[in-house]
Amino acid sequence: MPQASVRKLLVVNQYYAPDLASTGQLAAEICGYLAKRGVEAHVVTAQPCYTASSPEAPLYEAVNGVHVHRVPMGRLRGxxxxxxxxxxxxxxxxxxxxxxxxLAKSERPDVVLTFHNPPFVGLIGAYLAHKYGARFVYxxxxxxxxILVATRWTFLPRPIIWLWERLNRWILRSAETVVVLGEGMRRTLVEGKGVPLDKVKVIPTWGRPELxxxxxxxxxxxxxxxxxGELLLLYSGNMGIMHPLDPILDAAALLRGEPVRFLFVGDGAKRQHLVKRxxxxxxxxxxxxxxxxxxxFIQLVAASDACLVALEPGLERLAVPSRAYTFLSAGRPLITIMAPExxxxxxxxEQGCGWNVTTGEELAELIRQLLSERQELVRRGERARAVYEERFQRxxxxxxxxxxxxxxG
Known part of the structure; x- marks a missing residue:
């Protein structure tokens, strides 16, 4: 276990607990863990704003030994x-x-850490780390x-994309260490962005909450x-541009009259479309x-027979759906809807803790099979918990x- 040679840490990210965004929740646990190790952590974040109903939070407070400084957001929520x-x-x-x-001028942090919310926040971290001689972790x-280009979610003029890409490459070059969630993301940075292999570290997330x-x-x-007697399949989390959720509804349409229920919990850009459909x-x-x-939420996960996790094909090199780890911690088998790789x-x-499908037809076929082989849900759920304990515990x-x-350094 490394000793705390680092005395002060500055973190910049738009989201932080009690905001619901997963990045903010993970950042809070990382900072709290480091505070217990003797690090003086200062976090610059926004007042909760991930959803329109985000809770209020003070402009400054000390939480779990972490100094949290919040930027007022007014009505800009959701x-x-x-x-x-x-x-x-x-x-x-x-x-x-x-x-x-x-804060950087007064506290002189040893390390500056930024995540990716919002775009370009890494510029702040890279500049301040350089100016005050701190190590920069991105x-x-x-x-x-x-992701925006791959999903075609919104139109971005080519000059904007070009500028965004150049700024990202500068942030990546400035970082001493870059942390990503999966091997696919690592390959993208190394092969597509020219980041040295030894600079990029893969650290998965853990279950948040860990169940x-x-x-x-x-x-x-x-x-x-x-x-x-009904199977309950749960999708919980963001319903955004990265998540192919229509195949779930395709499967539901094919399974009319079967003893199976689908429950969506959460919010996001696709929710209204799904409700209307x-x-x-x-x-x-x-x-x-x-x-x-x-x-x-804990009761819903426990009540489910399997949990659904979705990622648009092609995005496996750009993101990893973190909610999967919570479901694994609960001992629930996963049904993933994404590219096999x-x-x-x-x-x-590979670990036998769930199944992967790519279409609604495949999902419906799998569910029909599970309706007659329900013990397989139990077996793979037990394997899910074992895998979590072996590799992903908090x-x-x-x-x-x-x-x-x-x-x-």
Whole structure:
């Protein structure tokens, strides 16, 4: 276990707990872990703004030994409207630049860590690290603008893409260490961005929240009108541009009359489209809930028979869906909807803790098979928990971050 040669850490990221964004939740646990190791951590973040209903939080507070400094965001909350999202990005970047610059000058951090929210936040980290002689660690959990280009979610003029790419390459060159979530992302940075192989470290996420296997018989099934004999397949998380969720509805349409229910929990750019399609096609076995309090989310995961994780084909080199690790920690088998070579798809097939499909037809066929072979769900769920304990437990992963942050430059 490395000793804390690093005394001070400055972190800049738009999201931080209690905000719901996974990056912010992970950042909070990393900082809290380092604070316990004697590091004085200062975080520059925004007031909670990931969803329109994000909770209030003070402009400054000390949480778990971490100094949290927040940029006021006013009414700029939520991500569904692009104009609000972009305005929020700009407001945070300006406020974070001013706040982080003052903190860097007064605190003289040994290490500056930035994630990828919002785009270009790495510029702040790279500049301040260079100016004040700190080590710069960059953790892009998604690779942009590549994702926007690949999904064609919004039109970006070529000069904007060119500039964005050049700025990203400068950030990557400036970083002493770049942390990514999977081998696919590592290959993209090394082969496509020219980042030296030894500079890029792969550290997976852990379950957030990290769960333990619980009884499948949860009262919440009754609340949702799900009978004991029905299979419950859960999708929980962001319903965004990176997630191919229509195949789930395709499967639901093919399984009319079968004892299977599909539950979507969360929010995102695709949610409204999915709700409208369910209403139009009369898919009565599909239902939606907003993001849930943690205690109810835990009950929903426990009540499920399997959990769905989706990633658009082609994005396996740009992102890794982190929610998968929470489901693994709970001992629930995964049904992944993504390219077979994706990190999570390879994990579930090679380790026998789930299945991978690529179309709604394949998903429907798999579910029909599981309806008659339900013990296989139990077996693969047990394997899911074993794999999680072997490779992804919170303490194991956090210690990998500690080795990077606390290493002497």
């Amino acid at each position: 991500r569904e409207r692009m104009v609000v999202r972009v305005a929020g990005y700009l407001r945070f970047l300006w406020g974070a630049w001013r706040m982080a610059r003052k 953790a892009p959990y998604d690779i942009h603008p590549d 333990k296997p619980m009884s499948h018989k949860q009262p919440i099934r009754g609340e949702l009108g799900i009978s004991e 369910v209403e139009k096609e009369g898919l009565d076995q599909v239902s939606f809930l907003p993001f849930q309090p943690e205690d109810r 994706a990190d999570i798809a390879r994990l579930v097939t 303490e194991r992963v956090l210690e990998q971050y500690a080795r990077i942050i606390l290493a002497q």
